[in-house]
Amino acid sequence: MSDLSRLLRLTRPLKGMLWLGFILACLASLANFGLLFLSGWLLAGAAAAGLGGIATQNLFNLFMPAAGVRFFATVRILARYAERLVTHDAALRVVSVLRGWSFERLIPRSPLLETRHRSGDILARFVGDTDRMGQFPLDALLPFGVAAVCSTISVLIMALFSVPVALLMALTLLLIGAAAPFLAGKPVDRIMQAYAKAADALRADSVETVQALGDIAFCGATERTLKRLEAYQTSLSAGQYRLAAITHAARQSVAFIGMLTAAGVIGLAANALQHHRLSAAELPMLALGCLAAFEQVSGLIPARQALGRAMLSARRVFALCDMPPPVPQPERTPPLPLTPDLTMQDVTLAYPGSHVPVLHGLSLSVQAGERVGIIGPSGEGKSSLGRLLMRLAEYQRGSVCFGGVDLRTLSTQTLSGRVGVLSQTFHLQQGSIRHNLRIACPDADENEMWAALQAAHLDTEIRAMTKGLDTRVGEHGVCLSGGQARRLAVAQIILRRPAWLLLDEPTEGLTPEAGQALIGSLLMALPAATVLCITHRPEPLTFMNRVLRLENGQLHPREIPAHPTP
Numbered sequence: 344m345s346d347l348s349r350l351l352r353l354t355r356p357l358k359g360m361l362w363l364g365f366i367l368a369c370l371a372s373l374a375n376f377g378l379l380f381l382s383g384w385l386l387a388g389a390a391a392a393g394l395g396g397i398a399t400q401n402l403f404n405l406f407m408p409a410a411g412v413r414f415f416a417t418v419r420i421l422a423r424y425a426e427r428l429v430t431h432d433a434a435l436r437v438v439s440v441l442r443g444w445s446f447e448r449l450i451p452r453s454p455l456l457e458t459r460h461r462s463g464d465i466l467a468r469f470v471g472d473t474d475r476m477g478q479f480p481l482d483a484l485l486p487f488g489v490a491a492v493c494s495t496i497s498v499l500i501m502a503l504f505s506v507p508v509a510l511l512m513a514l515t516l517l518l519i520g521a522a523a524p525f526l527a528g529k530p531v532d533r534i535m536q537a538y539a540k541a542a543d544a545l546r547a548d549s550v551e552t553v554q555a556l557g558d559i560a561f562c563g564a565t566e567r568t569l570k571r572l573e574a575y576q577t578s579l580s581a582g583q584y585r586l587a588a589i590t591h592a593a594r595q596s597v598a599f600i601g602m603l604t605a606a607g608v609i610g611l612a613a614n615a616l617q618h619h620r621l622s623a624a625e626l627p628m629l630a631l632g633c634l635a636a637f638e639q640v641s642g643l644i645p646a647r648q649a650l651g652r653a654m655l656s657a658r659r660v661f662a663l664c665d666m667p668p669p670v671p672q673p674e675r676t677p678p679l680p681l682t683p684d685l686t687m688q689d690v691t692l693a694y695p696g697s698h699v700p701v702l703h704g705l706s707l708s709v710q711a712g713e714r715v716g717i718i719g720p721s722g723e724g725k726s727s728l729g730r731l732l733m734r735l736a737e738y739q740r741g742s743v744c745f746g747g748v749d750l751r752t753l754s755t756q757t758l759s760g761r762v763g764v765l766s767q768t769f770h771l772q773q774g775s776i777r778h779n780l781r782i783a784c785p786d787a788d789e790n791e792m793w794a795a796l797q798a799a800h801l802d803t804e805i806r807a808m809t810k811g812l813d814t815r816v817g818e819h820g821v822c823l824s825g826g827q828a829r830r831l832a833v834a835q836i837i838l839r840r841p842a843w844l845l846l847d848e849p850t851e852g853l854t855p856e857a858g859q860a861l862i863g864s865l866l867m868a869l870p871a872a873t874v875l876c877i878t879h880r881p882e883p884l885t886f887m888n889r890v891l892r893l894e895n896g897q898l899h900p901r902e903i904p905a906h907p908t909p
Contacts, residue, residue, distance in 0.1 A: 346657040353441060354480055360433040361480050365488055367426035372493040372639050374419035379635035380500070381411040383628035430481045438477030441660075445473055448664035451672050451755045454735055456663070467546045468663055472656035475649075482649035486642045490520055497636040501629060505621065507611045508629055512636060515604040519597050520640040524647035527593040531586060532651045538582035539655055545575035586648075593644045601637040608633040669695070670737040676757045682711035682842050682873070683746025683761070685732075690741035691896075692724070692731055701727045702738070703896030711842075714866075714874040716884045718901065719893035725877045728893070729766075729847045732875070733758055763841035763872075765865070767851035769832040771823075776805060776831065777812040783835035791838065798868035799834040800860065801827060826857055833861060837868045844869065846876040850883060858882040 354361065449456065449469070456465055494516045502509035552559065552568055559568055612629045615621040621629075687707040693700040701724035709715050719725050730736040731743070734755045743750035745758075771779050780792045787795075792812060796802040804827060808814045816822050816831070823831065836844070844865070850858030859882045866874065866886055876883045884890050891898040 346654055346661060349661065350476060350479060350653070350657050353444060354437050356440060357433050357436050360429055360436070361484075364426055364430035364433055364481075365485060367422050367429060368485055368489045369492050371419055371422035371426055372489050373496060374415045374422055375638065376493065376497050376500075376632065376635040378412060378415040378419060380628055380632040381415065383626075383631035384624045385409055385412055386627060430485065434478050434481040437480060438474055441473045441476050442469065445469060445660055445664055447756065450759075451668040451670060451734065452663070452666050454669050454730070455666055465663070467543060468656075468659050472660050475652050475656040476660065479649065479653035483646050483653055486646035490640045490643055493639045494520065494636060497632065497639065501632055501636075504625055504629060505612060505615055507615075508608050508633075511604060511607050511611065512633060515600060516636060516640055519600060519637070520643055523593060523597055524643045527589060527644050528647040528651055531589055531648050532655075534582055534585050534589075535648075535651055535655055538579065538586070539659070541575055541578040541582065545572065545579065548572060548575065590644065590648065597641065597644065601634070601641075604637070605630060605633050670734045670755075671751075672734070672754045673752050676753050677748050679748060679753075679757070679761055680746040682871075683748075684711045684873070685709040685875070686742075686744045688742045690731070690738050690743060692727060692736060692738040694727075694736070700739075700896060702731070705741070705893075705897055707891070707898055709873060709875060711873055712871055713889075714887045715876070716887035716890040717875065717877045717893055717898070718879060718884070718890060721879070723893050724896060725879075725893055726847055729764075729845055729875075729877055732845060733762065733764065761841055762843040762845050763836040763839055763869075764845045764847070765832060765836055765849045766847035767849070769829070771816050771828060771831060773817065775810075775813045775815055779816060779831060780812075780835060780838055784838040787838055792834075795834040795838040795868075796831075798837045798864060799830045800864050801830040801834060825852060826861075829853065829861060830864075833865050836865065840869065842872060844872045844874045844876075846874065846878070846883065848878055848880075849876070850878065850880055855880075855882050859885075862886055 446469070498509050498513045498516065501512055548571065552572070559565055609626070609630050612621055612626045616623065616626055685707065686709075687705060690702055690705045691700050692702040692705075705728075707715075717725055717728065727736055731738055732745075732750075734750070734753065745753060772782060777792065780787060780795065784791070789812065793802055796805055805811060805814065814822070816828070846862075849865075850861060853861065858880065862876075862883045863886065866872070874887070876887060878884065890901045892901045
């Protein structure tokens with residue numbers, strides 16, 4: 344399936360809005376044609392009546408063209424306004440659909456993204472490329488469709504008055520509408536591919552430079568880094584200049600052809616007037632109608648460029664989304680029980696390209712409602728165990744059953760709906776506190792949000808903020824303190840009320856007291872949840888029913904640190 348076919352299939356849920364926008368755009372374009380068309384008749388008729396005096400005033404019916412001009416002017420305004428509302432709303436909805444689809448596809452492939460692509464590149468594809476793909480129906484499809492329909496209707500209307508004029512217009516419109524975008528599109532596509540590579544490198548380097556500003560300054564590499572970024576920017580500027588030059592040349596060529604055609608239409612109409620096949624008022628009517636018809640195809644060169652940008656973006660996004668996931672995702676998943684238990688028997692896990700297994704003959708049984716802590720030295724596979732359970736890493740031997748269901752029959756999306764994950768690398772979205780809570784539970788009302796914040800011991804601080812739930816958290820929660828951001832992540836989990844909790848180093852970066860309070864508030868809010876806590880710190884272990892040590896790929900029982908459990 345081609346990229347264009349896949350993109351059209353993804354926009355299918357919004358085809359009703361897109362068709363409505365197309366109809367409104369055609370109506371606005373035809374109203375513009377009718378307005379100019381009748382304006383020529385009205386102006387010529389009025390001029391002829393004025394020159395002829397009282398004797399000739401009754402020879403021209405000025406009421407009908409005047410009423411038509413007012414009608415088409417009103418229709419053009421209303422149709423254009425409605426078309427803008429509908430098509431821009433549809434484009435934003437298409438972007439939302441594409442980003443949701445992309446995000447769903449990228450989650451199971453996240454381990455590959457971390458190793459094969461730079462973070463700036465992934466961000467650009469997920470944000471910029473999906474935005475260009477979403478604008479594709481508005482910027483590319485709509486102009487071509489409107490031009491095809493409205494140009495055909497305009498030529499047929501012109502043919503009612505003069506067949507030679509209609510044939511000349513049809514030939515020129517076909518030349519401008521098909522040949523010009525094609526000829527201008529090919530070199531633009533090549534330039535845009537090179538431009539996209541340079542832009543990717545600049546974005547990726549910029550993100551990594553910002554993340555490592557301190558190290559760059561410490562090593563004295565600031566000047567060298569700036570020169571590299573300037574080189575990328577110079578390459579981008581050169582590409583933009585070439586794109587602008589080609590676009591300007593194409594537009595000027597189209598305008599020149601349009602003026603020649605208008606002159607030819609006037610010549611043909613004048614010849615018909617001399618042979619009494621046209622009236623004096625119809626000559627300017629055909630001339631202005633010709634100019635109006637050319638407006639219908641004037642946007643096809645930018646539309647062809649928008650099509651090239653969208654297809655390039657689609658290839659980039661589909662390349663990420665089509666990567667074979669490290670763990671095959673089943674098409675259908677069986678239903679899970681409300682309180683699933685976990686059974687692992689002789690599980691062996693080794694990453695691709697490694698001959699040494701991370702987990703070797705590991706067995707684990709966690710009953711519903713139990714709290715189990717996993718400790719062990721760094722590099723022994725504690726996080727790999729969590730990735731395995733979330734279907735982000737594939738085990739080669741043994742069996743894993745989640746609620747009596749083979750783990751291989753479950754998808755990452757199914758598990759994420761039943762398992763709440765809190766790790767040291769939690770992420771908050773750019774937006775408000777309310778927005779982040781609704782990501783966790785879209786149907787939550789304000790009372791439920793405050794209840795979750797209260798359970799996470801964050802409600803008092805949020806109420807003290809000027810905007811309350813509408814307070815912006817900033818990129819990665821930068822507008823909040825570290826403890827507030829971590830407790831907001833806990834509130835997200837509490838709001839979802841999952842049956843399972845997978846905690847991966849949940850207190851990393853916190854003081855022992857803050858870590859103790861964080862885990863205590865989470866478990867107090869979800870007392871019936873089954874917990875698997877992976878940590879190297881002692882604070883979370885005091886809340887566990889039992890503790891196991893992961894070493895040499897296997898689990899061994901350990902004592903629980905003495906501390907009262909809530």
